Amino acid sequence: MAAFLPPVLSDTIVALSTPPGAGAIALVRLSGPNAIALTDDVFSGKRLRDQPGNTLHYGTIRDGERILDEVVVSLFRAPHSYTREDVVEISCHGSDYIVQQILGLLTRRGARLAEAGEFTKRAFLHGAFDLAQAEAVADLIAANSALSHQVALQQMRGGFSQELRALRARLVQFAALLELELDFGEEDVEFADRTGLVALLQEVQVLVRRLLRSFELGNVIKNGVTTVIAGKPNAGKSTLLNALLNEERAIVSAVAGTTRDLIEDEVSIEGIRFRFVDTAGLRETTDVVESIGVERTRKRVQQAALLLYLTDITLNTPAEVKAELEALNPDQQIPTLLVGNKLDLASEAQIEAFRRLPDTVLIAAASGAGMEELQEALLARVRGEGLDQTGATTIVTNLRHARSLEATAAALDAVLIGLNTGTGTELLAADLRQALAALGEITGEISSDDLLTSIFTQFCIGK
Ligand code: GDP
The missing domain is CATH 3.40.50.300 (P-loop containing nucleotide triphosphate hydrolases)
Structure with missing residues (x-):
């Protein structure tokens, strides 16, 4: 997969971050290098350009002489914000008319309407969190039960990513030794202890399979x-x-x-x-x-x-x-x-x-007799393959992650077979690289532009 170069994020994006429709408050969010200056130009109150980050400011939004609304502006300065850029959040009254006016005003002055998930994408591109964590943000918003909320929150806070990074780090060490053997080419040296490698691969394989099995339950929790x-x-x-x-x-x-x-x-x-x-x-x-x-x-x-x-x-x-x-x-x-x-x-x-x-x-x-037993039987059916047997604290809920784990497992199998049949270092190294790439896809250490686009467009606008 081609290496992904982050684009230069020189523009400032804006979007309504609360649901559309009438409500007590609506929140218009801007992110980018001109977020503060753009807002300052249409804001009467304190001079926002001179204010420190993490502060709130009361004032009015004006289109020329016309007052559009009384608002509270929250100011965040890079890198101490969700996107790690300068961020302004304008809390105005929850009217579609006011929101449209404010969005119109800001876009006429050079802000661009954000695409779905673009704020979170920027946070990812600036390294605020990895891809699995970014996806968990969308899951958290969509969570509608105690369990799905708990699983999404754990993933967003990096639990899953940590587990993957630990797996990957162990494989990387061996991969490096294999690559070293390749460098020595004809000299026929073995730096990587084959028995140790088999043991490690089997151990990693058990963990990967455990995560894969948890997907069955994860899917149930989510859907x-x-x-x-x-x-x-x-x-x-x-x-x-x-x-x-x-x-x-x-x-x-x-x-x-x-x-x-x-x-x-x-x-x-x-x-x-x-x-x-x-x-x-x-x-x-x-x-x-x-x-x-x-x-x-x-x-x-x-x-x-x-x-x-x-x-x-x-x-x-x-x-x-x-x-x-x-x-x-x-x-x-x-x-x-x-x-x-x-x-x-x-x-x-x-x-x-x-x-x-x-x-x-x-x-x-x-009469309701036996209902408790029935509920337990229903749960047991669902959990049968899942939580109880895996004892997993990490539960995979995302189909994309499950696919990558499958690819990892397949590549690891290939390495193991290769080791058993005495395959040459070159092939072993290639299969191991493939396993590492598949694992890396989950957290986005290895990612393509297409992948990112497909993930972030599943978000709502304004997130
Ligand atoms: P359905 O056609 O499968 O939806 O069945 P219903 O729920 O409409 O029930 C059919 C009839 O059986 C109704 O008269 C219910 O009151 C009765 N019924 C349902 N469960 C029980 C039960 O546990 N005990 C008794 N005695 N009658 C029941």
Whole structure:
């Protein structure tokens, strides 16, 4: 990958950094060499050019003689700012009209409207943080559960980056020794102890794989778990969904403005979001004997991360349920949780028959009996491969990082195979270099212009 040269950041960018629309306050942010002078030219109050950084100033913004608004200006001087450049934040009244006027005024005087993520990109280019940390800023803004917030915050504060840097540093030492051997060419010397290298590579490989496995959980934390609730009509699907939502309501009721519509299908259990897929749509046609119903439901199931199959244990035998599941989800391609409902109506024999099945929880959705067990079973399904087994404190949530880790693992495998088969130093060194490059991509030690553009355009404007 080509080396990336930071552009000369001679221009000053400006953007609205708060959401558009009416509000108490809107914040217009400028960054760049002329941020302070540009603002000073339209500001009446103290002379901003003469003020030190980290100070607040009350005054008015004027377009010629016309006062646009009364504002408070926060002044930051390079390098003590988010972008490491001179930064001005104008807190004005939250009106689209005022904001447009101020933006118009500043752009006419030479500021440029910022692109999405450009403030954070500048911070990255000035070395305020690495790429993984910059990406975590976007994740933090998008975080909507306690866990996703925690993971993003940890990544933004550099936890993940540190772990990667430690891995990389150990590989670099060996790579350097291999390169040295190459320099000596024909003399056939071995500076790098091969046994030590194998041990190190295996150790690093374990860590890389652990991080990779954490991605499964990381993805779930970030995007939620798509769960299909299926089952015959009257099995109790809506009753179950309501029971799950009621538990949730106790947690979310403090959030003002949360409408029922928005959370209807989403339940957060211990910080992990479960998105229950259009169960209403399934309800009409879930008679699994009817082929169209099976077809429709099967399609839904294939898009899900988890299938929760609900059955009325007073009406169905385990053998029937197994057949239904086989029709819906052949070979258990999608992880499945079988939930037997109407425990309160069932006979001892019926209960016993279902208790013997693996991966089964028995509940009475109407009374809420067994709901805790069900929640635990849902969490266990999700965590199975993830947190518990990895014991990871670092969780990979980003697909790009996961891809780079895969490339790292593949390159490390190649080195290990090479060492076992006595491959020449040249090939070993090349594979090791590839592993280092893949690891370096994550934190941006190695990055291309295209990569940066694709990452930062995912940000919102003004960040
Ligand atoms: P769906 O068609 O699968 O959505 O099933 P519903 O949730 O509409 O439930 C069908 C019927 O079963 C309703 O009359 C529910 O009150 C009843 N029901 C659901 N769960 C239970 C339960 O645990 N015990 C009993 N006794 N009745 C239940």
